[in-house]
Amino acid sequence: MTRNSIPGGSFAIAKDGKLIYSEGLGLASNDLDVPVNRKTKFRIGPVTEVFTSLAYLRMVDEGILHPDSSIQHYLPEFPVKADKITLNHLVNHTSGIRGPGSNEMEWRGMNVSIEKGLEQFQNDELLFPPGMYSSVSMFNYNLLGAAMEKATGEKFPKIIEKWVTDTLHLENTTIDSPFNTIKGRTNFYDHNIIAQVVNAISIDVRYRAPSNGLLSNAEDLVKFGNAVLYSGLFTDSIKKRLFTPVELGIQLPSNSSHGWLIGEDMTGRTYYGRVGGITGGGAALLIYPEEKLVIAGTVNLTS
Secondary structure, three states, rough: OOOOOEEEEEEEEEOOEEEEEEEEEEEEEEEOOEEOOOOEEOOHHHHHHHHHHHHHHHHHHHHOOOOOOOOHHOOOOOOOOOOOOOOHHHHOOOOOOOOOOOHHHOOOOOOHHHHHHHHHOOOOOOOOOOOOOOOOOOOHHHHHHHHHHHHHHOOHHHHHHHHHHHHHHHOOOOEEEOOOOOOOOOEEEEEEOOEEEEEOOOOOOOOHHHHHHHEOOHHHHHHHHHHHOOOOOOOOHHHHHHHHEOOOOOOOOOOOOOOOOEOOOOOHHHHEEEEEEEEEEEEEEEEOOOOOEEEEEOOEEEE
């Protein structure tokens, strides 16, 4: 952390379903000299997607969502494209929807709903026919989240609470908001033009809550990973679909599934993981299923 000028972070490890290490290091606030502790909440950026995909699969299991339905089934006003976009395309990043530009990643809009945020990209042409390739874009999960809101009649924070965080007792995981006082939330930091650590710009991530909007910490991420491996709350079909790579139109399997990267390390061990950064934060979650090992980390510096 010192080498990379990271003000603060949290790190946790679980083995055989049991937490064996959890610690907060560094500072949650440089200005106030407040240390990080095990309950400090960090922006986890794209790691949010694995929470959204689990909620999505649980809703599919309950018959609330249908993977092969077009997006217009839930959002009739979304512009029709040359090819049908399904929920399955969105959750697996195979829709052909473009990725955001750097100005869109740091967009300063406030009090923008998830559905209103779709205007950033909804009129753009697709980059490729849905299902042909895999290309990660936060817009896929934002659109999926809007469909989840329409299907349930509930706002996305309530959806995540009902289907994931309350179920798993993740007490330090919640949607970030610049207008709420959130106990234990770290300050957010970035590098300036000469690589000094400074306070990050203020952003409202609620319009992209399904892709980037969660606050969490390493201990909650490890609890989440353990639940994916061991919890009886999720059916075997959910666990199987969660880590089954999607078959692409080019007749090759993807190396990802439902927001997770699936691969092998240098020693041939299978892993499931997700890592990503956002303004003022970043996180990583890594699962070695055969070793029954879960590792997570969060930081409060743009990464």
